[in-house]
Amino acid sequence: MKWLSKMFMKRSSWSFPYFLFLLLFVVLPLVLIGIYAFQDDAGKFTFANFSKFISNPEAANTFVYSIGIAIITTILCIVLGYPAAYILSNRSLCRSRVMVVLFILPMWINILVRTLATVALFDFMHLPLGEGALIFGMVYNFLPFMIYPIYNTMSKMDHSYIEAAQDLGANPLTVFTKVVLPLSMPGVMSGVMMVFMPTISTFAIAELLTMNNIKLFGTTIQENINNGMWNYGAALSLIMLVIIFATDLFSDNEEEMASNEGGII
């Protein structure tokens, strides 16, 4: 009992239960993905899962195709979202904060409900489901995740920089390219992280928006796991993890990203 009350007194040890929890439910499961990925059905060490991925044109094609769709989605989100974030953060163009809430609101609606709504819209307009619907649905789903981080960075921006540039004779275009754009880049980076990865990894959305005609990488992984091909599924997951790690290397503002997601309430 004595050591227990001692532990209670020392506040830093309060993090210990959570540390154990993280080891058990975060670290160990990820290690298991690594183990399963290098095993065959009998549990023997093998590289077969990875050579299967490289030699199997369907899985590899899906992978490349998903990255393509994710790039298109991300670019469209930046093109549509950046001006919106700029206007929202500019007090002289938009004064009401309720407007910001209206843009963030869709983030809080179940992603399947949103996708369902997109399917309904395409049905209603008699538009065919397929690649167009897929890209529309992805942009529709992830646009708020691009707008919010950019908006956040821009509204924290120190406006005296802009005034200084204007005083020193920069024209509006120069002010934008030399001051506003570089200062808003961290926001764009978190936006890219929050749009690009989910686009590659979602599975149900692509299925519903294309009547199961187009597969994304997430769908391939899910199908393999569902069909009991755990080892191959784990190998594909590991490949996805490597990409995340790679994207993560060129932007390291996780804490800001998380606070972006939680900041609205």
Add this chain to the structure above:
Amino acid sequence: MKKFFAQAYLWLLLALLYAPILIIAIFSFTEAKVLGNWTGFSTKLYTSLFQSGAHHSLVSAIENTLIIALISAGVSTLLGSIAAIGIDRLRGHKRAVLNTLNNIPMLNPDIITGISLFLLFVSFGISQGYTTVILAHITFCTPYVVLCVLPRLQQMNPNIFEAALDLGATPFQALRKVLIPEIKPGMISGFILAFTLSIDDFAVTIFTIGTEGLETLSTFIYADARKGGLTPELRPLSTIIFATVLLLLVVINIRAERNRRKEEEETAR
């Protein structure tokens, strides 16, 4: 002129964002089985949604979703707050390790979290159901709670807690009277965030829910959509969810704005 174009652009984008949900809302007021057919105004879908027995699986899916969200948000808030109190006092190396571990579930795509937990449960032969879904939800919710509570602790004057102890408070009293009131706003926003994350989740749930027939709202919609026809009652349900969230967020933000203005006025005086 510039302002006119800016406003026009915002409204156009909003119209695009809200068009799908608006169509669902409009067609929730008609009886037609297929969306897009209008067979006259009716609130029958709303009444049949709340009729017990008629759509048993949908209603139980909603119940499951809410129960899972309440339990996982509650446990996450407790676990996350205790962890944050500890992390606040950690320094250097240990703190960096815990921060990194805390970030992993937030950075991982849901599908990776889902599959990794699925592999954990099957490796240890744990049968999947309520417990595994709740454990999974706690796993991806707690990091957000930690990030909500930690800033409150960092803003707090560290001497207050020690002062309470020096003045003869037991550690428990110091906790209850000093620390908890200080971090309460962070705990509340952490709870709300965890609750909504849990309700919204689909990818992690589907890998940890097992095959015993347990359904949450997300998995219900998914299964329903895969069968081809969408249950018409999903239309009023989506509309209700949407309206509730809209109302909640607008009220919260209007109140926050009012408070801010009041504060600004007071400091101006």
